[in-house]
Amino acid sequence: xxKFSIRAAAATSALGLAAATAGGVVAALPAQASSSTATPIKxxxxxxxxxxxxxxxxxxYPNAANTPGETVQGTGAPASSFTAAPNTPKGINTLQNxxxxxxxxxxxxxxxxxxxxxxxxxxxxxxxxxxQKAYNGGLMDKFVQNTSTDACGKAxxxxxxxxxxxxxxxDGNTVTGLxxxxxxxxxxxxxxxxxxxxxxxxxxxxxxxxxxxVTSIDPFTGQQTATPDSYTVKSPDAAGVGTVINxxxxxxxxxxxxxxxxxxxxxxxxxxNIGDLLNEKNVSWGxxxxxxxxxxxxxxxxxxxxxxxxxxxxxxxVSSTDYNPHHEPFQYYxxxxxxxxxxxxxxxxxxxxxxxxxxxxxxxxxxVVNTDNMPAVSFLKAPNYQDGHASYSDPIxxxxxxxxxxxxxxxxxxxxxxxxxxxxxxxxxxxxxVATKVLNASNDASEDAAWCRDAAAAGTPILxxxxxxxxxxxxxxxxxxxxxxxxxxxxxxxxQQSSILRFVEDNWGLGRLGDGSxxxxxxxxxxxxxFNAQPRRDGLILDPANGSVVQxxxxxxxxxxxxxxxxxxx
Numbered sequence: 001x002x003k004f005s006i007r008a009a010a011a012t013s014a015l016g017l018a019a020a021t022a023g024g025v026v027a028a029l030p031a032q033a034s035s036s037t038a039t040p041i042k043x044x045x046x047x048x049x050x051x052x053x054x055x056x057x058x059x060x061y062p063n064a065a066n067t068p069g070e071t072v073q074g075t076g077a078p079a080s081s082f083t084a085a086p087n088t089p090k091g092i093n094t095l096q097n098x099x100x101x102x103x104x105x106x107x108x109x110x111x112x113x114x115x116x117x118x119x120x121x122x123x124x125x126x127x128x129x130x131x132q133k134a135y136n137g138g139l140m141d142k143f144v145q146n147t148s149t150d151a152c153g154k155a156x157x158x159x160x161x162x163x164x165x166x167x168x169x170x171d172g173n174t175v176t177g178l179x180x181x182x183x184x185x186x187x188x189x190x191x192x193x194x195x196x197x198x199x200x201x202x203x204x205x206x207x208x209x210x211x212x213x214v215t216s217i218d219p220f221t222g223q224q225t226a227t228p229d230s231y232t233v234k235s236p237d238a239a240g241v242g243t244v245i246n247x248x249x250x251x252x253x254x255x256x257x258x259x260x261x262x263x264x265x266x267x268x269x270x271x272x273n274i275g276d277l278l279n280e281k282n283v284s285w286g287x288x289x290x291x292x293x294x295x296x297x298x299x300x301x302x303x304x305x306x307x308x309x310x311x312x313x314x315x316x317x318v319s320s321t322d323y324n325p326h327h328e329p330f331q332y333y334x335x336x337x338x339x340x341x342x343x344x345x346x347x348x349x350x351x352x353x354x355x356x357x358x359x360x361x362x363x364x365x366x367x368v369v370n371t372d373n374m375p376a377v378s379f380l381k382a383p384n385y386q387d388g389h390a391s392y393s394d395p396i397x398x399x400x401x402x403x404x405x406x407x408x409x410x411x412x413x414x415x416x417x418x419x420x421x422x423x424x425x426x427x428x429x430x431x432x433x434v435a436t437k438v439l440n441a442s443n444d445a446s447e448d449a450a451w452c453r454d455a456a457a458a459g460t461p462i463l464x465x466x467x468x469x470x471x472x473x474x475x476x477x478x479x480x481x482x483x484x485x486x487x488x489x490x491x492x493x494x495x496q497q498s499s500i501l502r503f504v505e506d507n508w509g510l511g512r513l514g515d516g517s518x519x520x521x522x523x524x525x526x527x528x529x530x531f532n533a534q535p536r537r538d539g540l541i542l543d544p545a546n547g548s549v550v551q552x553x554x555x556x557x558x559x560x561x562x563x564x565x566x567x568x569x570x
Contacts, residue, residue, distance in 0.1 A: 038509065042418070044376070044418070046421045047405060048206060049424045057178060058178075058477060062179065062183070064083075066081045070173060073116060098433055116174045120390075121390050123389070125147040127198065129196075132450075143429070147430075176546060178399075185481045186489040186529070187480075190493060194209065196470060205498055207501065208273040209501050209519040212515075214269055214270075215242075220303075232265045234444070243467060251268040254340055267332055276333075277505065277511065277513065281509070284351035285351060285376060285377040286358045286375045288360045288364055289362060290386065292341055294307050294341045295310055309321060322383035344364060365380060386401035387401075403544035410541065420481040438471070442468055443457070481540075486529065493524070
């Protein structure tokens with residue numbers, strides 16, 4: 001990629017949007033090109049959480065401690081109890097079933113259960129190299145030395161601290177909602193991040209299967225930096241194009257760098273993402289993120305920038321801004337960005353081309369979830385305090401967000417054709433005992449540990465020769481909530497983040513992204529569904545405060561129709 005102006009590129013992208021608007025009124029929106037899908041699924045909703053390994057949430061599933069007298073941090077409310085259904089599958093690959101709980105774990109600190117009163121913890125080290133080192137060649141026994149962060153904040157900070165914190169896990173008394181969804185719908189115990197490393201690579205892989213193609217951009221001139229910024233770009237070529245392994249903010253976003261209160265280099269991605277493919281087929285879609293609506297503008301160095309400054313506190317009174325630019329993958333691409341955080345001109349624009357360019361605040365999803373204008377593909381991202389990220393969020397606040405969104409979808413007119421996918425961007429460095437075979441190697445001597453370099457030496461391909469994309473990385477939770485999801489089912493198929501991307505591509509016949517995208521090698525999600533049976537009419541309404549079951553025999557859809565006297569959904 002030659003040197004170029006971000007502002008010029010964004011302006012060029014905006015020309016296509018201008019054709020759809022006139023005087024602030026959306027022009028006639030084209031109908032979705034075709035309702036034809038490869039499966040009965042007409043709506044996919046991805047709820048993309050933050051920083052959780054599978055063992056961190058499901059180490060003892062489906063066995064919860066149910067310790068008397070426990071309370072929930074920040075609320076003082078009694079902790080939820082959890083009892084598994086008798087037909088819960090056996091042979092789930094958990095720490096408990098692998099006999100790796102205390103005292104049998106090979107790490108230097110034994111795994112310990114975190115109680116509901118310990119929901120807010122320190123953030124762990126989840127850097128690309130550190131996570132590989134924790135694997136120790138597949139022995140999975142060096143997490144304490146490489147990823148554990150045991151103390152954080154000032155004296156008296158409420159965040160939990162203990163030696164070897166990375167080893168610790170929650171059970172169904174804290175992550176009650178997710179355990180209940182697993183009981184009623186489908187869960188994987190063999191799903192992984194596409195690569196090692198933090199949030200931005202995970203978000204980019206979700207929408208593009210690709211972390212290569214980045215250039216570093218000066219945040220105020222909009223020009224490519226004279227030399228590649230070492231944090232933003234790894235293994236750059238002669239044109240300064242390389243790979244993302246860290247969390248640089250996106251170049252096409254006014255709210256990057258703390259709404260331009262800082263001057264770190266920004267990241268611009270080349271190539272296509274799933275939004276581009278959906279646009280080509282005229283399939284409606286949108287990314288919906290908490291805090292996306294700005295709180296006015298501020299003139300900085302002669303330019304007006306949108307200001308994303310709204311904030312909330314988590315249950316431990318730790319405050320954070322709602323909007324996080326490096327969690328918004330479409331803002332890294334000129335073709336799909338909404339740099340100034342413009343709201344849709346009206347509700348009819350949501351999911352379609354217009355001034356918002358498919359990037360919205362979460363409130364826009366709430367407006368269309370129970371309408372005929374619900375997008376075919378929706379990505380939901382919680383505000384920071386509810387996204388599950390250790391330190392500034394937690395499983396209790398995350399549960400409130402997830403349950404509220406799923407309850408609304410289940411009660412909507414669109415439930416009978418919807419698949420909700422619960423997935424995560426990275427593991428945060430939390431311990432997990434399972435590694436899968438390296439499918440894409442890397443041998444960058446400065447960034448890759450033995451796990452990835454040895455795979456390259458053994459002949460594992462490096463797709464398109466792009467360095468620093470070693471994976472799959474750590475194991476993470478993956479659940480499917482849908483009328484077509486298998487009931488109380490655990491899938492052992494190997495999948496990864498871009499398996500979600502591949503499902504969307506295949507369902508709408510979009511084709512592959514190419515250029516070494518992981519969509520070409522990702523496993524299928526389809527084993528988690530049963531498309532040969534009539535869709536289930538029953539839903540599962542949970543209490544967003546504690547994840548407990550409100551209505552287990554609930555008829556979803558049609559604004560919440562309940563079971564009739566005959567015990568079936570009409």
